[in-house]
Amino acid sequence: MHQLMAEFMGTALMILFGVGVHAGTVLHDTKYHGSGHLFAITTWAFGISIALFIFGNVTINPAMAFCMYLLGKMSFITFIETSIFQIAGGIVGAVIVYIMYADSFKNSYDKIDPVTIRNIFSTSPAVRNLPRNFFVEFIDTFIFLTSILAISRANSPEVVPIGVGLLVWAIGMGLGGPTGFAMNQARDLGPRIAHAILPIQNKAESDWQYGLLVPGIAPFFGAVATALFAKFYLGI
Numbered sequence: 001m002h003q004l005m006a007e008f009m010g011t012a013l014m015i016l017f018g019v020g021v022h023a024g025t026v027l028h029d030t031k032y033h034g035s036g037h038l039f040a041i042t043t044w045a046f047g048i049s050i051a052l053f054i055f056g057n058v059t060i061n062p063a064m065a066f067c068m069y070l071l072g073k074m075s076f077i078t079f080i081e082t083s084i085f086q087i088a089g090g091i092v093g094a095v096i097v098y099i100m101y102a103d104s105f106k107n108s109y110d111k112i113d114p115v116t117i118r119n120i121f122s123t124s125p126a127v128r129n130l131p132r133n134f135f136v137e138f139i140d141t142f143i144f145l146t147s148i149l150a151i152s153r154a155n156s157p158e159v160v161p162i163g164v165g166l167l168v169w170a171i172g173m174g175l176g177g178p179t180g181f182a183m184n185q186a187r188d189l190g191p192r193i194a195h196a197i198l199p200i201q202n203k204a205e206s207d208w209q210y211g212l213l214v215p216g217i218a219p220f221f222g223a224v225a226t227a228l229f230a231k232f233y234l235g236i
Contacts, residue, residue, distance in 0.1 A: 003058075007082050008089040010055035011186045015093025017047025019191050022120040023097055027104040028111050041172035049165030056157065061184040062086055063219035067145050070227035071236060083185070090190015094121055098198050105200065114204035121191035123180035123215055124207070133179050133214045140175050141183040141222025142229075144168075149230050182215035189216055 021043035024032040032039065051060060059065045062083035068074040074082070098105065108117070115124075125133045144167065151163035172181055182188040189211060196206045230236040 004081060004085045006055040006058050007060060008085040008092075010051045010058045010060045011086045011089030011190070012093035012096070013051045013054065014048055014060055015090050015187065015191060016096060017050070018044045018187065019094050019097045019121055020100070021047075023101040023104065026108075026112065026116060026120050027101060028108045029104045030101070038173075041169060041176065044172060045165040045169035048168050049161040052161035052164060060086060060089075060186065061219075062186055063141055063184060063223045064145055064148065066220055067149075067223040067226050067230075070224065071230060086186035087190045087193075090186040090188075091194045094191035094194035095198065098194070098200075109201045114200075114202050117200060118195055118204040118206070119180075121195040122188050122206075122211060123182040124210065125179050125214070126177060128210070130210070130213060133210070134218045136175070136178045137182060137214050137218035138221045138225070140171060140179070140181050141219040142225045143175070144171055144183045145223055145226040146229055146234075149226065149234065149236060153234075179214065183219055183222070185216055185219060187215075 021032075021040045024030045025035045025040055027033065048060075052058070059068065059082065062079075065074060065079050065082045065086070069076055069079040105117070118124075147167050148164055151167065152160055154160060154163070171183070175181060192206055192208075192211050195203070
């Protein structure tokens, strides 16, 4: 239970930073409105590093948990439990962000398109092409998870969080343009669920077709590719 709570709180903190920075840059009447993607991606990267420093040996990502299961480092039941707690953490983190920015949400409803408000919470493609969007998230996740395994071989609690943060920063800058680099069901589906249940005015559809197919399923395929690469090339 201690480990599951660490996954829950670590994911919630990650979402606090990530969804929080999107709210701060997109919504009106915030101090950082219009700060842009460099500002947002950097906050995501640093926020994930902080979550890893605080909560230690967590995956905060169902795709990574699935990879651990495939590599024999986690039972299937533990993978399911971990994923549930992570997605719940994503929901709670997004709800906290909504409460924190409630006044800015209220002052933005008639100024910002409802889809843009939805995209504060969840990812969306720059160009909607589901097969290509799926491929992008598959490749992004494969690179992400494989790199985390390689970084973790340093076996240093001081190095790993910084290395993962730099990894997120690099992927966001280099590979995030097509889909917003979800690579993590808890990062996308948790806040997407929060958006669906929160009392947001003129709410856009949650776009579950995209949410379930691309950030929902593609990261698991990336996890399979990572497990194969880790076993047959990295020797894990």
